[in-house]
Amino acid sequence: MFTDLHSPLQQLKHSYLSGLWVKRDDLIDPYISGNKWRKLKYILQDVIAKRKTHLVTFGGAYSNHLVATASAAARSGLKATAFVRGEKVNNEMLVLCSLYGMELIFIDRGAYKEKHACYAEYSAKHADTYFIDEGGACAEAVLGCAEIIAELPQDTAHLFCAAGTGTTAAGLLQGIQKAGLKTKLHVIPVLKGGEFIREEMSGYVSADDPRLILHTDYHFGGYAKTTPGLLDFIKSFTAKHGMLIDPVYTAKMFFSVNDLAFKGYFTKEEKIVALHTGGLLGIMGMKDKLKD
Structure with missing residues (x-):
């Protein structure tokens, strides 16, 4: 059942970037979704x-x-x-x-x-x-997530992913380290006090790597918490790009990319990839909040 495959890369037109690429792991399977x-x-x-x-x-x-x-x-x-x-x-x-x-x-x-x-x-x-x-969360899961790196362009300057347990992030960092890439891994913890993600990752990989950057200010109140601003972002992002994102993980990650770009964090020449980890069924838990 779990045969090797490469999910597609899709370029998004972005207000503050010449192009943002999305690794569409959400398209792997509707129920065994993305990083799962x-x-x-x-x-x-x-x-x-x-x-x-x-x-x-x-x-x-x-x-x-x-x-x-x-x-x-x-x-x-x-x-x-x-x-x-x-x-x-x-x-x-x-x-x-x-x-x-x-x-x-x-x-x-x-x-x-x-x-x-x-x-x-x-x-x-x-x-x-x-x-x-x-x-x-386990070593086998880290190994599976590490394989994503081989599917990305080697000139990827910045790779973004959302994090709950840190397992996916650990796999991505492991893949970057094994390939000897200069790619910076930007991890967006979706819980308060997200610095703990580094410690969780350290159980699988050397997490004091300077290529690992944690952005801990995009939790929007904590796990599965939202704000009107985040909900508005989900609606505008989905309508603009035709790509569903969920309030628990991927919306916070895409919001962070948007916010950092607006603040001039990136240069125009740098290639940025955001990992869409799926989890779209999580929208069901927020269906009332997402109503107009």
């Missing part, structure tokens, strides 16, 4: 190599990772179970998970913090389980 496809590629290979049959993972009620894992499991003939953080709800994302056959177990936020304990208790009662951390 990249992360799960080698996880699924490891599952098969270890002869496991049951994926057990974790996420919030609007987690794109849960939908992606449910879809990947169904296509691979595997069982899937998710521990969902918070009270029991029924939304579009979880309906998709259920349709793909994923078992949903709702747990309170306190218990959710002890993910490995939850998994140990569950796996003691079920055979051939395989632990997948929240967001798919």
Whole structure:
């Protein structure tokens, strides 16, 4: 299922840049979307190599990772179970998970913090389980994301990506380091206090690299938080470019590129690539806010 492929590069006309290129990983798959496809590629290979049959993972009620894992499991003939953080709800994302056959177990936020304990208790009662951390964070996921670098122009001066756990960013930096490129990696944490992303990345790659730049002021209040300004940006960006972006990750990343360009951060000669990591189903969690 996870065959090698190259998602397209699309150039956007930009108010303050002669051209911004977008790596359209959102076009890889509608449900195993963007970086989720990249992360799960080698996880699924490891599952098969270890002869496991049951994926057990974790996420919030609007987690794109849960939908992606449910879809990947169904296509691979595997069982899937998710521990969902918070009270029991029924939304579009979880309906998709259920349709793909994923078992949903709702747990309170306190218990959710002890993910490995939850998994140990569950796996003691079920055979051939395989632990997948929240967001798919693991070395296999980093390896999958690192492959993106080989698909980019070598003269890319600036590469932008949004970050929640730092796994995708770690993969991108790993790819840059292995290829010996001068590309600067700009990471946009979508949570408050985003400097922690550097520490998370350091578990997989040398994160004191001067090519790594964190922009921690574009969280818009924190994870899954928005402002009227960000919502207006989403509407204008989508209408102008015909490209959907989500309020949780990619909108904040594209806003940062726009803002930095306006402030004269780049030169006209520099090639800039923004990684569209997909996750468009996250729009469903903001549908009321995005109404005119």
